[in-house]
Amino acid sequence: MTANPNTTSSETRSRPGVPRAELIQWLNDYLDTDAFDDVSLNGLQIEGRDTVTRVAASVDTSLRSLQAAADAGADLLLVHHGLFWGKPLPLSGPHGQRVRLAMEAGLNLYASHLPLDHHREVGNNAMIARALGLEDLEDFGEYGGRKYGLAGTLPRELDLQDFADRVQKLTGEICLVHSGAHPFVHRIGINSGEGAGLIPEAARMGLDTLLTGEPEHKYFHDAFEYGLNAVFAGHYETEVFGVRALAAKIEEEFGLPWQFIHQPTGL
Known part of the structure; x- marks a missing residue:
């Protein structure tokens, strides 16, 4: 930090x-x-x-x-x-x-908890999206019938490693990166904390990268099998x-x- x-x-x-x-x-x-x-x-x-x-x-x-x-x-x-x-x-x-x-x-x-994840002004996901300069924001990350995360587009494509480095500068922690075959990052879904299970939803939306907090063992293969990048930046740090x-x-x-x-x- x-x-x-x-x-x-x-x-x-x-x-x-x-x-x-x-x-x-x-x-x-x-x-x-x-x-x-x-x-x-x-x-x-x-x-x-x-x-x-x-x-x-x-x-x-x-x-x-x-x-x-x-x-x-x-x-x-x-x-x-x-x-x-x-x-x-x-x-x-x-x-x-x-x-x-x-x-x-x-x-x-x-x-x-969930109210602060969802909030579109001071919420975790809104603040991360703003810090990354995402544009064309839309709701993402369904849980219990409500979407808490945000999806958006970077102003320009970034190399996956460059994007991970940018997130690292934002959070102060080294990210875990699962490369699911997209060498570049452009359309991103953000869900702070626990969001590894949202990889299928991100793929359906045509996103190329999921940014979330922590990985979960049961979802380990999803990024590779859905062809989606997953960047894990820490539950706490997100x-x-x-x-x-x-x-x-x-x-x-x-x-x-x-x-x-x-x-x-x-x-």
């Missing part, structure tokens, strides 16, 4: 703080949180202080990210991967420690974009300073 792993906005605050209820309502409306059927519990997962004066953002929720947010004086931690997924867990062991740490620190925890953009949007709307907590997983 960057030389400084914690990216912080301007320290200037245009107002002393924002009521939590106002900020959460704005987030829910802006992200259209309630419209998504998701295994993640999207929205406010842990209620903390009533007023938010500083925001932290992180891809994952862990003891380290929660502690870093508390140490930074944040009142709200924005995450892509929250603490609650589909079924209740006992508040014991590490899960209980995470919840207890957040509550003792008065830290609000807000998670946005999902730093959304939470950072969302935190910056909060600063734009409310004048709240923010900090990105960079804790790469290598996956």
Whole structure:
């Protein structure tokens, strides 16, 4: 990523703080949180202080990210991967420690999983497409009846290795490349995180390259057999974009300073 792993906005605050209820309502409306059927519990997962004066953002929720947010004086931690997924867990062991740490620190925890993947302004896929300069964007990457990714065209063709190098500069991580017989990259499908299973859809759309996060063993042969390039840029590294953009949007709307907590997983 960057030389400084914690990216912080301007320290200037245009107002002393924002009521939590106002900020959460704005987030829910802006992200259209309630419209998504998701295994993640999207929205406010842990209620903390009533007023938010500083925001932290992180891809994952862990003891380290929660502690870093508390140490930074944040009142709200924005995450892509929250603490609650589909079924209740006992508040014991590490899960209980995470919840207890957040509550003792008065830290609000807000998670946005599929809504942030999908969002066409600050979403992971939208931010990657914008950074790559893709044109003629269209929806791509169906999951549960909704398309979360984006497909588009590069302004000019790139050699596959040149494209992988460009993605590496964007993410800071070396990409895994499966060359499916296309020596050049022009029409690209983007789906952050887990998207290896979208190779057949990309082929049906006439794309030549899929850019996603992590490979999966059961889809290993698909790129070669469908004749499609697959560039795997890391689950974590393809999902730093959304939470950072969302935190910056909060600063734009409310004048709240923010900090990105960079804790790469290598996956």
